[in-house]
Amino acid sequence: MTSSSTEAGGTLAIRARVLTYHAHPLSAGEGGSHRYIEDGLVIVRDGLIEAVGEAHALLPDLAVDLTVADYRPFLLTAGFIDPHLHLPQTQVIGSYGTELMEWLARYTFPEETRYGDPAVADAASRFLLHELLRNGTTTAVAFCTSHPQSVESFFTESQRMGLRMVAGKVMMDRHAPEALLDTPRRGYDESKDLIARWHGNGRLAYAISPRFAPTSSEAQLEATQALAAEYPAMHIQTHLSENAGEIAFVAELFPWSKDYTHVYERYGLVRRKALFGHCIHLSERERGALAEAGATAVFCPTSNLFLGSGLFDRDAALKAGLRTGIATDIGGGTSYSMLTTAAEGYKVLALRQQALPGHAAFYMMTAGNAEAIGYGDRIGQVAPRFEADFVVLDTHATPALRQRMERVETLEEELFVLMTMGDDRCVVSTYASGRKVHARGMGGIDLPSPAHAPTSVGGDFTGASAPEVESVQAA
Numbered sequence: 001m002t003s004s005s006t007e008a009g010g011t012l013a014i015r016a017r018v019l020t021y022h023a024h025p026l027s028a029g030e031g032g033s034h035r036y037i038e039d040g041l042v043i044v045r046d047g048l049i050e051a052v053g054e055a056h057a058l059l060p061d062l063a064v065d066l067t068v069a070d071y072r073p074f075l076l077t078a079g080f081i082d083p084h085l086h087l088p089q090t091q092v093i094g095s096y097g098t099e100l101m102e103w104l105a106r107y108t109f110p111e112e113t114r115y116g117d118p119a120v121a122d123a124a125s126r127f128l129l130h131e132l133l134r135n136g137t138t139t140a141v142a143f144c145t146s147h148p149q150s151v152e153s154f155f156t157e158s159q160r161m162g163l164r165m166v167a168g169k170v171m172m173d174r175h176a177p178e179a180l181l182d183t184p185r186r187g188y189d190e191s192k193d194l195i196a197r198w199h200g201n202g203r204l205a206y207a208i209s210p211r212f213a214p215t216s217s218e219a220q221l222e223a224t225q226a227l228a229a230e231y232p233a234m235h236i237q238t239h240l241s242e243n244a245g246e247i248a249f250v251a252e253l254f255p256w257s258k259d260y261t262h263v264y265e266r267y268g269l270v271r272r273k274a275l276f277g278h279c280i281h282l283s284e285r286e287r288g289a290l291a292e293a294g295a296t297a298v299f300c301p302t303s304n305l306f307l308g309s310g311l312f313d314r315d316a317a318l319k320a321g322l323r324t325g326i327a328t329d330i331g332g333g334t335s336y337s338m339l340t341t342a343a344e345g346y347k348v349l350a351l352r353q354q355a356l357p358g359h360a361a362f363y364m365m366t367a368g369n370a371e372a373i374g375y376g377d378r379i380g381q382v383a384p385r386f387e388a389d390f391v392v393l394d395t396h397a398t399p400a401l402r403q404r405m406e407r408v409e410t411l412e413e414e415l416f417v418l419m420t421m422g423d424d425r426c427v428v429s430t431y432a433s434g435r436k437v438h439a440r441g442m443g444g445i446d447l448p449s450p451a452h453a454p455t456s457v458g459g460d461f462t463g464a465s466a467p468e469v470e471s472v473q474a475a
């Protein structure tokens, strides 16, 4: 492919099987939820999608000198969106044998104390972002640590790669190691400084991030309330109703509260673009309150299974009208792949006799998660005026997939097998803002790595073969 087709700000045309969602397949019906073009063309100009349609209809009008990246028979969808993960937990994944509260105390909090060191935060940010791109994820909502440096590192690296990212400094002033604690004043001031530096800077947005009720005093929650009131349209992220011990602790710490959700309601934190991780053990009252406020529940299946937290009740959320996203929750979660996350989501829901067909899962990973984080108007769809974030998927990437796909007859079946058996090996290319930021079998292309970056970061050494893309001149 010529460099002109991958530069930010240029014009780019991609030919592939194109799949995009504009409605939830479980409410709109499969047919009314998506557009699928067997031989599609996507034209990108200045980081935005200009046109999407049948290749035969669009090709004749393309400028003759424009290179087309031809990915057929691969499948192009909007880049995946991961609405809940933790920057400082890439080296916590797979920590053995505990449930949430002990896992936090034994593994997670000690690890997070390292992130006051800029070198640690920089290296982890580079690793995490490259790993997300390797898995086709182009937007994430991330908890950093209580150290402002961790947010600086994450946003600096996200900016360098041209990614749409949401992140915030965790606020926590009790029930954790001293080295992680801020104070109500410091939490407020440091968040405000970071907002001034980063919020709305390019594609970046700040999320007000009280970790969860057990680690914030009432004074800190009051300061958080003041901050949230100053920025009524800003994201808020926290955790809610994940684990029985956590819920009992919240009841002890806030004896006046009706339930866990009431604590956040009391401090003005339940509103649109407020993202509540887990939401497993909610009462009907809590679901109703979250839904009425326009807040979002984030289902984190690999984490919920790994920590033995419980089974998310997706149908109860749907019935309550509660917006729902699906996320990895790295590192309580065990995979960076949204495909694997959806596959585990299917199994969690199966244990509740609930369904997650392929189309519904791909909707959730793209347009659904975009809507869940309040970005349904700019990312998550392959449609004109949306930002040009894409993943190109090889549904036959492994021998096992090729074997299985021989029996597949419909797109729904193909998607379901892809999510059940697929992972990063299926990601051929990832684009952010019209720029190719990952290619299978090649190192971090197009990304000028700082001299001090570890050489393995961003590389893909799976042995997958080199270019699978023929570049052709437009007709």
Ligand code: GUN
Residues within 6 Å of the ligand: 086, 100, 104, 108, 211, 212, 239, 242, 303, 329, 332
């Ligand atoms: N609740 C509060 N902090 C965390 C965290 O880091 N991970 C998970 N899974 N739950 C939390």
Ligand code: ZN
Residues within 6 Å of the ligand: 084, 085, 086, 239, 277, 329
């Ligand atoms: Zn979390």
